[in-house]
Amino acid sequence: MRTVRNWFRDTTGGLPRPFWYLWTGTLVNRLGSFVLIFIAIYLTRERGFSDAQAGLVLGLWGAGGAVGTTVGGILADRWGRRPTLLTAHLGAATMMLALGLARPLWAIGAGALLLGMFAEAARPAFGAMMVDVVPEADRLRAFSLNYWAINLGFACAAVLAGLAAEAGYLLLFVVDAATTLVTALIIFTRVRETRRATTPTGGTSGRAPTGAWRTILTDRVFLGFVVLNLFGALVFLQHVSMLPITMGDSGLSPATYGSVIALNGVLIVVGQLFVPRLIRGRNRSQVLALAAVVMGVGFGLTAFAEAAWFYGLTVLIWTVGEMLNSPSNATLIAELSPDELRGRYQGMFSLSWQVAGAAAPVLGGLVREHAGNATLWLGCAVVGGLVGVAHLVSGPARERRAARIRPAAEPVIPVTAVRPPAPAVAEAAVTAPAAPVPAP
Template structure:
């Protein structure tokens, strides 16, 4: 056991553990988005389509947030971006909690999405900054473990809080967001030297604008596959609670069933790096997509708690295989000079799905039917599986080219926490 613990969690930088702690605290109070669909339909009397549109606007704000957050993480710095976004998110959670009219709720969802997801690229870039390449798979797995440990508790506690008073969801979420900001403010220092807002004109410096990310065809192909995956996966937050409500299941029942997702990840995610280490990533992602599609497809026939629980456990296995593979692949595909932008654009695919998943899902459920939604999700996942197999070789060639790139003439930022210099701090040529 001691040997396994050393292999799993030993030797990681101190900054990583502060970020890990912030993740855990924040996720322990992540009440609002878990129950947003139930809140809108039961407490504020939105229709399924209207609720889907409001949650979709959260995705629009998220798309703007990750784009701006990615640029700010590179130019302004990771730490100030994280602090500003967390404070903004806490403020908007309280605004949403006390709002009663539909326009305030609708516009509040847009602004909340902006601040809540503006943290994502800065956080991911900071983790890549401080963790050496050899340790990133287990570091991302540990962070994902913390996310789901918090999520498992939050889903159950939020279900109980929703039965008492929906306002508690917003207050607790805002409080844990502020605590996370406090951890970053007190314990986490900047890991990337700010580049300033003035455009660099050094003829020898690599291009660092967003256009360089969108011109990367290999990366955009991976982004498209992730968008389709996210369209399927995010149905568990938007349409699954509505489907369970139509079957007469209470918010607390949804809470403990969806908590199984976090419980399984907490129990098994730390063993996943050893399971997938050395295996072909494209095949791993292809298998993960098939398993995810199977789980969501079976939701079409679910109508009682135990059957819903089985579907959740199945697609959770697919999620467990997907997450660490995606995280390490994005880190390896991201040149050091544009790491924040790459993380931001990758997060943009999730933000786009956060808009499209509830919008399309609500429309399909209301006008075509529940079975069509879940069987369609399974078909999309199968398509992604084929796409992963076809596009995998080009991605691995790109990773190999970036890893063997010559050093950049640009100055380097000292490695934090006394860690040895990381290979990713060398400039990487684009294949």
């Protein structure tokens, strides 16, 4: 028992108070993430759209996210992390309700485009703020804990959304909007700006230098990593678009899909806290390569699934790859990002997810429609294997680059970064991290 307690203290202890407020916002937001889980089923079954039309709407969501994450990265560096987060969350809540009330295809498409833009504008600001407040030595733990919160919320949301969908799909949109507003309230009341202000003497200000985007677009090491993430995301995001449709073709209900996909969150909740110790000190490129291969195998096996238990097995396999991939990705992006360009680098990395979010449902729908279900999922396995090989080849250059930039990338935590919380909250968040106060 003492060993478990010491392990838990090593995993969660010593992290700064602002991190726990961000962690809380992540958990609350994900507890209500109903719409993303069931949007494909909602569009095809409730609204009667074809697979191609559903893919188009999801593609518009991703296209809006691509715009949002780019603008969000710029605003996070220029305007600040906090106002960007607040604006993004308030806009996302509004558009969530509008999307739930929309009926014609053009209105649903427009709502999805705007929702993606607002929702994903928060991602680079949130990522930059996390790097701002957490010292480099603690980032692997911090990102793992945040990912744990994401998936705890996701697991609960997947099950609850299946039940809520039986009561009426509009309820999914209402609850999702409400939790987004609660997240905005947490940020507004507890988190202050973490971007460094301009100094009178012209010192480091946190303000991006002239030619910031030129710097990023000529950073071949970083862009190579972004491209690899894009291809990995094209595989991973099939669980949002094509997996529910595939399971529906196997005669399985939306509630069954919710239960199966909840296994993803359950496994991460149970196992993610062990991942930092498992991968600490290991070659990061090898970890990322292994993660890509395991995810590819998991999605590839979907080609042979018919029963719910087999679908559940495939989810468990690719979830292991996801668990290895996420903290390694997050820490590497933090190390590759110059301090004054942190928001933009986070935005460019998030852009790869948004491009994948726009392309994955469209490509998945086209491949599935014209080449068949098996070709789609076996193709995912091939892409996963190729990404794994590419990580092994490109990894040494990334690590050399991270080693050069690391001394200049240490975060500066403002003394007044957060308003002092109530004593009970402070006690739970700081001195008893084993049960702490709980981000296109």
